[in-house]
Amino acid sequence: MSTSIEPNTAKRPRNRRNPEATKASILAAARAEFAERGLDGGRVDSIARRARANKQLVYYYFGSKDELYKAALEASYSDIRSLERELDLAALPPREAMERLIDFSLDYLAQHREFIRMLADENAHGARHVRNSDAARQTNSPLLELIAETLRRGEKDGIFRMGVDPLELYISIAGMTFFYFANGLTMSAIFGRDLTQPTALASYRDHIVALTLAGLRP
Incomplete structure (x- = not known):
């Protein structure tokens, strides 16, 4: 309340x-x-x-406390989207653009664990704050357009398959990066491999880049 x-x-x-x-x-x-x-x-x-x-x-x-929480969420979304726009994906060849987006997602989450915790908390509350946030929607729309434009360029060059949904691709990249940090400690304990080590993160980075690019091939 x-x-x-x-x-x-x-x-x-x-x-x-x-x-x-x-x-x-x-x-x-x-x-x-x-x-x-x-x-x-x-x-x-x-x-x-x-x-x-x-x-x-x-x-x-x-x-109110709820409105302050909503403003904090909006500021968090705004920060990451602002940095994503600075990547200037349009200036890169399509494959490199996708690779840079993945690199950024991994680097940002590695350095901003508070973003992971806030999103987890908002999901636990049914996303009721961002659902009614015009600011959150407005910050996400430009990112999807950047991805869509990159996909179009890749299709034109014959290196990406036709019909990839920009939102689904973004969810896939976000899922692979977000899950790694949100659950890294439990996975390290369960599987007996320290996923917090820089070498483990570098290996995982190469894996998801290869997986994403393979999935985009015609």
Whole structure:
């Protein structure tokens, strides 16, 4: 259930020296808090302490804990999509473009385990926050178009088969990369191979690149 303060305590705070910086600090603190503890375990008091901000400011800028959680998710999606756009896949030959996308997915998740935890938590809550988020949908659409354009170029060059669905391909790449990090510790324990080692990750990278490109061949 959404938690918000009473209307009479939500008045415009005074003496805000840098409102944009304060808001950004609160959002960063929220992302850290929710990544560690999830929506249910995360606390607004703790977020305010992390941000070194008055608790009143948290509610003033974001309205409720649920809305802050939604904003944290949107910011996480926005970050990864912004970096994906910087890959400039259109400037690369189709095979290299696909390889770079896989490399990026692996590297990003290796360095941002908080993104994995936040997505897992949102799925546990039925994706109710991103389902109603225009911002999340808008950040994902350009990525699918980049993949679709890369597929079209590969089809034209005769190196990719016809009719590959861009969304299905993205889900496949995301699944192979996401699962590796989301379940790496349990798989390492079960199969007796330390998948956290750089050599293991490099080997897995080569494997999924080969698997993806083989699946795209005519």
